[in-house]
Amino acid sequence: xxxxxxxxxxxxxxxxxxxxxxxxxxxxxxxxxxxxxxxxxxxxxxxxxxxxxxxxxxxxxxxxxxxxxxxxxxxxxxxxxxxxxxxxxxxxxxxxxxxxxxxxxxxxxxxxxxxxxxxxxxxxxxxxxxxxxxxxxxxxxxxxxxxxxxxxxxxxxxxxxxxxxxxxxxxxxxxxxxxxxxxxxxxxxxxxxxxxxxxxxxxxxxx
Numbered sequence: 001x002x003x004x005x006x007x008x009x010x011x012x013x014x015x016x017x018x019x020x021x022x023x024x025x026x027x028x029x030x031x032x033x034x035x036x037x038x039x040x041x042x043x044x045x046x047x048x049x050x051x052x053x054x055x056x057x058x059x060x061x062x063x064x065x066x067x068x069x070x071x072x073x074x075x076x077x078x079x080x081x082x083x084x085x086x087x088x089x090x091x092x093x094x095x096x097x098x099x100x101x102x103x104x105x106x107x108x109x110x111x112x113x114x115x116x117x118x119x120x121x122x123x124x125x126x127x128x129x130x131x132x133x134x135x136x137x138x139x140x141x142x143x144x145x146x147x148x149x150x151x152x153x154x155x156x157x158x159x160x161x162x163x164x165x166x167x168x169x170x171x172x173x174x175x176x177x178x179x180x181x182x183x184x185x186x187x188x189x190x191x192x193x194x195x196x197x198x199x200x201x202x203x204x205x206x207x
Contacts, residue, residue, distance in 0.1 A: 014053060058077050080095055083162070
């Protein structure tokens with residue numbers, strides 16, 4: 001299995017930005033919050049666009065009206081599987097684009113930059129046969145599921161495990177653990193890029 005992007009299929013790798021679900025702890029929809037005049041979800045989208053990726057946005061049905069007001073409706077993927085959490089968006093992407101690999105990232109890693117994503121794509125393009133998920137890993141060996149690249153081969157396996165009732169845990173980390181995954185070590189000085197912003201206190205602390 002080759003994980004790189006073949007020249008004849010430039011959309012083999014796409015990007016999917018997670019809008020942030022109900023954002024209960026934040027108290028408002030995280031994807032619509034702004035940083036320097038830019039909505040969080042648009043900031044994540046622009047990072048991916050700068051790397052020449054087609055960008056899609058994962059939302060829940062209740063978010064359609066809001067996000068359709070400032071994002072292209074064709075870029076919206078509404079959750080289509082009965083799972084809670086990020087896996088819902090990932091598998092909904094698979095159902096619509098079963099032959100594409102996807103760079104998955106959340107809208108709330110507002111310190112993330114294109115350098116991290118470029119490094120991730122570089123690892124994806126150079127990956128050897130046998131690896132179908134590429135993610136980062138902290139020094140303590142804990143897995144960072146996002147940003148990460150999930151190939152169509154991995155998504156096909158995960159989806160059919162889910163559909164058959166054999167996916168015992170509905171978390172990204174479990175999906176990574178049961179797949180042939182490759183881990184990129186996170187440097188100590190780069191750990192802050194992977195901080196999620198979940199509360200107003202987080203915003204104050206990080207910014």
